[in-house]
Amino acid sequence: MSEVEDVVVHVPLGDRAYDIQIGRGLIGRAGALIAAVAPGAACAVVTDANVAKAHLGALEQSLAAAGIRHESVVCAPGEASKSYAGLQEVCDAVIGARMERGDIVVALGGGVIGDLAGFAAAVVRRGMRFVQIPTSLLAQVDSSVGGKTGINSAHGKNLVGAFHQPILVLADVGALDTLAEREFRAGYAEVAKYGLIDDAAFFGWLEEHHRGVFAGGPDRVHAIRTSCAAKAAMVVRDEKEEGDRALLNLGHTFAHAFERLTRYDGARLVHGEAVAVGLACAFRFSAALGLCSGQDAGRVEGHLRTVGLPTRIRDIPGWDGGAAAILDAMFQDKKVQRGALTFILARGVGQSFIARGVDADRVRAFLDAELDRT
Amino acid sequence: MSEVEDVVVHVPLGDRAYDIQIGRGLIGRAGALIAAVAPGAACAVVTDANVAKAHLGALEQSLAAAGIRHESVVCAPGEASKSYAGLQEVCDAVIGARMERGDIVVALGGGVIGDLAGFAAAVVRRGMRFVQIPTSLLAQVDSSVGGKTGINSAHGKNLVGAFHQPILVLADVGALDTLAEREFRAGYAEVAKYGLIDDAAFFGWLEEHHRGVFAGGPDRVHAIRTSCAAKAAMVVRDEKEEGDRALLNLGHTFAHAFERLTRYDGARLVHGEAVAVGLACAFRFSAALGLCSGQDAGRVEGHLRTVGLPTRIRDIPGWDGGAAAILDAMFQDKKVQRGALTFILARGVGQSFIARGVDADRVRAFLDAELDRT
Structure with a gap:
């Protein structure tokens, strides 16, 4: 090293x-x-x-x-x-x-x-x-x-x-x-998230250097530094999470629902894995809504799969919930504002934005499609 | 009314x-x-x-x-x-x-x-x-x-x-x-405290108008307004209690020790009563240290007794603690800073100040004298 x-x-x-x-x-x-x-x-x-x-x-x-x-x-x-x-x-x-x-x-x-x-x-x-x-x-x-x-x-x-x-x-x-390999990998989902939020160059760098990040050494320090700096910048702009800081929740409205429905059973799903599936869902949902290209959604999924992270709801061991259960769990999330569903969606890699008042029917349709495919 | x-x-x-x-x-x-x-x-x-x-x-x-x-x-x-x-x-x-x-x-x-x-x-x-x-x-x-x-x-x-x-x-x-008369009276000790801290005119007003405060009506509103304004001014100067706000603890280093030693048994002593004894003690201790006149200490005690509040440690029903026990209880108070005892003392009515690093031996001598007198 x-x-x-x-x-x-x-x-x-x-x-x-x-x-x-x-x-x-x-x-x-x-x-x-x-x-x-x-x-x-x-x-x-x-x-x-x-x-x-x-x-x-x-x-x-x-x-x-x-x-x-x-x-x-x-x-x-x-x-x-x-x-x-x-x-x-x-x-x-x-x-x-x-x-x-x-x-x-x-x-x-x-x-x-x-x-x-x-x-x-x-x-x-x-x-x-x-x-x-x-x-x-x-x-x-x-x-x-x-x-x-x-x-x-x-x-x-x-x-x-x-x-x-x-x-x-x-x-x-x-x-x-x-750390156990699985735990390190789960944390990596949050690292990738910073690239996906607003730093396409960093996501590209991760696609090139992920082996170095997993190995330790200067690449790992660079990835952690970049992640901390990204989060710090967002916290400084919005310390109490009244606005922009919500971008940090990219993938998390999905992830929290998956964690809730697997009863926070870490043997089945740890937080970072839920985030990985959530990130892939956020991009596929954005593509389904015509906000970003299917190519971008595929690129996100591809990188997460390359490092060994799950990207599909069906990847969650023993998954048996339907779209209705996932929606219910989302409505119980504390990030629900006065009854409206808020998602972080994306127009491409590094181009995320806060989408308030997302129609529950469109979420349901997306989840139905997700759960039907294998 | x-x-x-x-x-x-x-x-x-x-x-x-x-x-x-x-x-x-x-x-x-x-x-x-x-x-x-x-x-x-x-x-x-x-x-x-x-x-x-x-x-x-x-x-x-x-x-x-x-x-x-x-x-x-x-x-x-x-x-x-x-x-x-x-x-x-x-x-x-x-x-x-x-x-x-x-x-x-x-x-x-x-x-x-x-x-x-x-x-x-x-x-x-x-x-x-x-x-x-x-x-x-x-x-x-x-x-x-x-x-x-x-x-x-x-x-x-x-x-x-x-x-x-x-x-x-x-x-x-x-x-x-x-409210029960006893509870109202206990609260009155904190009202009197604001006069004693830094508003001699208010203390004088209370000596004249305490009947009106107990009766309700405009005198009560005036007393509450003056008390809230006094506390608010101190909070604005020092929101997180890093300095001046400590003046609000006039009488409280004694009071907290009395409450602790009576095991917070409200049947024997409620907080405001402990504060009344504490205020009288703070002034008598100040007089014993040559900081304020015995006349001022007597005036404080006199007014508190007039409204029916206790002013002596022996007034506390069933009191049996000695000076050592009171000192021990003071050292457990969270307002102890790195082992030194901090008191709010006074140079007269309305002239309180923060006294840091008060010598435990002088406190003990004062308490011994207090407990010997009847």
Whole structure:
């Protein structure tokens, strides 16, 4: 593997501005990097049992070496921790570790840990500082950037939470070396999404360099940097998701419905896989509506299949839902505005746009066609 | 009772600016007032069983008359609802009532309901709109103004929460007519506090007009208006409590310790009573330190006793703690900064200031003297 230099993406959010640092070996250097942005602050590290085995020792050593007082909270792995009970566990542990307002909650893990720890940071003592150390590709390019934190409710995912920006994000690309291939691949769907939203050149680059991204090394850093910069730019334009930021949901209205209907069973479908199918659906739906060419829809599907991602509803193991069930699930999505269905559609690769008030009948017709073909 | 006109205190917090409207019969006019600031928004009313009996019917009627879709969530009365379980109950009920981001959580009740409903508003869908309709004097002059929301943790009160400003506060002074005398009196301690912090003229006015404030009518509106304006000014100067806003804690370092040591048993001591003893202690401690005259300390105590409030630690029914226990409880207070004790002390009536790093030995000596006298 070739040598890799750190790169930094700055997120210029005024008095909530912060840096995303991307590189190799950052977990082992985290203590010094955190001390530089928050001298004197103590750290409550929140992680899960799996990530703890792989990385907690190195992080604690690095915090100790920097003279940072620290305590660790180890949650059960999996989505179930993103619950009211999980929030209570983390908040009480952070408070019990005598952390004050100026101290830091550090999320060491994937998206679940980042969302849960970030929400705890937002609410303990009405707001502590927050550092993200994402250890999955999905978390590095998506959930650790942008300040969205939260837990799930009985009524749906991420329905309870806060916007709470980190003061620093450390994306250690070395942490991805130990990921299961399937998990890395799922995260790649979100990487490809940034190209599809508004950066056709990046999508073209991915078509050329995806092997390098999977292998690690400078191509991986470039892909993560480009993804973080794209998301950061959109977050800066629209921090509270009142407008443009919705473009980040390309493929997600479909994806959330698929996840809901497979009951968030990661054995069948993980989020990134749902996004891959959702991206392909968004382009085929756009083509069906005459918005983009069938060629573009085919190109999107082709690249996702090349890296091994699913692109068809029928690719989801054990799928048995019909168009009506998918539509129902879409109507329960929190991104529904006053009853109208909102989709992110596209006029081509890198040419996505927000389509409000999409007619449910056209969605149903599209889904019927999708489910009939093999 | 003489006729009363509405008065409005504006809280100029930039894009989070809002009005506090104070007057009689506001609950019955709430629908039209809410529709004026948030046209088209639905309302989830959060209240407790006691307040529901007295006021929920009138509020629901008023919302219906204004054509506002509304649902009500009725919690168990009492501090126990300010818990993780209470938060889950309210959040899930609000989500279940199909409230979206632009819709409103309405808190109808005292401080507990305001804190709980406000926190739910802060976190459901990462932030809904929020309207306060405080029905206790304490809530009208203190907790409904300033955006502090939250719940209690096993480690202490209000340790988990958010800053979330309302879009409107409706302080219906008529709602106070049905309060128990003891509860009204407890709220009065916070009213007196505003005079003691930085408004000697207001304290003098209270010494003259306290009967009018207790009776209702224009004097009550004036006292509430002056209190809200004082708190609002301090919140505007320091929204996130990083500086001056701490003056609002005059009497509270003592009060929180008394509440903790009586295990928040409202039968023995309610918050406002603890504040009354705390205010008297803050002035006597200031006198003991040679900061203010014994005459001023006596004047503070005299007025609080005149309206029937306790002013001595020994006034607390069944008190049995010593100076060491009180100091311990103070050190557990969340307002402790990196181990140093912070007090709000005074150089006279209306001349309070933040005293950081107060020597624990001087506090102990003062408490020993307090507990020895009868």
